[in-house]
Amino acid sequence: MNGSVRVGRVVGVPLRMHWSVPLLVGLFAYGLGRQGLPVWTPGRSDAVYALAGVVGAALLMGSLLLHETAHAAVALRKKISVEDVTLWALGGTTRMGRPQSAAAAFAVAVSGPLTSLVIGGIALGAGFGLHGLSGWAVPSVVLAWLGWANLFLGVFNLLPAVPLDGGRVVQAVLWWRTGDRDRADLAASRGGQIMGLLLVAAGWISVLRGAPGGLWIVFVGLFIMVVAGAERRRAALHTSLRGVRVSEAMSSPVTTGADWLTVQRFIDEVAVHSRHSALPLVDFDGRPSGVVQLRRLASVPAASRESLRVREVAIPLSQCAVAAPDEPLSTALDRISLRTGARILVVEDGRLVGIATGKDVSRLMQRSTLSGKDTR
Known part of the structure; x- marks a missing residue:
């Protein structure tokens, strides 16, 4: 991805970070430290809120990395080549070759959301467990926030819209049912375009009702529409080139x-x-x-x-x-x-x-x- 730099390796695969990641960490840290924690656990100092916000944001980025690492690890286990893993403003992306079977495609697709759901459940459980202990109010709230964020990430990624993981699941299921990979890709990418359009519409309605956060939904919807459209064109090309050497x-x-x-x-x-x-x-x-x-x-x-x-x-x-x-x-x-x-x-x-x-x-x-x- 343009604008990203290599920062290390995960499961033997190059790890890259986009310039937007520090901005995302700062946004999460500010939201948690200045808006969330003072309301949920009042009476602490600004330094405590700031530190807790940074820790929470870093933990969230770590969980995003684990989400993408799960995709890469399962892909490698299924003998699929993986080029790199990149973290960016909308979470992360794992560039890999095309799976050679519907079962492999399904396993790779569900691995990320399942990882997020597991992390979310563990973090939420730990947060509730610490809630009753004296002096652990701030850590418990941070863990609960992290848990809910990962549960949301897991559920949102299961929406049936390419390029989200849910769209990949739909592709794999249709491929398995029809035996025609290109037909499955066309159907899933068409669904992604429709879902992206619905998200754009929902985002604009939110903005018109006075919720500026709707712009983020609009941006996500546009991203889904663009990527789904590109995948639809690629699927159409694959269909037209079938049998060509x-x-x-x-x-x-x-x-x-x-x-x-x-x-x-x-x-x-x-x-x-x-x-x-x-x-x-x-x-x-x-x-x-x-x-x-x-x-x-x-x-x-x-x-x-x-x-x-x-x-x-x-x-x-x-x-x-x-x-x-x-x-x-x-x-x-x-x-x-x-x-x-x-x-x-x-x-x-x-x-x-x-x-x-x-x-x-x-x-x-x-x-x-x-x-x-x-x-x-």
């Missing part, structure tokens, strides 16, 4: 460059003669080793271009989307991410035989439309 969309032959060349020599001999914004690299044996972007070459200081090898500024093959010519195109497209770039290197027997980009896929679809044939 990577070889039908790829461009070949491919302009490549030697990865052992210096940056300056690569620019002079290869880059300036190319019409592409990114070029695949090959090693001494003619095997693909990565992709270099022209904007990355342009960012290399002139003083370093004669000594730096082009492979040192390239995206290594391990971080590229790679597919075989006879592989389903829809499966290969799932490997594209912000890290890989919008291109697929087509490799056969260790040799680069083609490349497929978004333009290639669009061209394939246009040819199919002009000929009056279904891509399937």
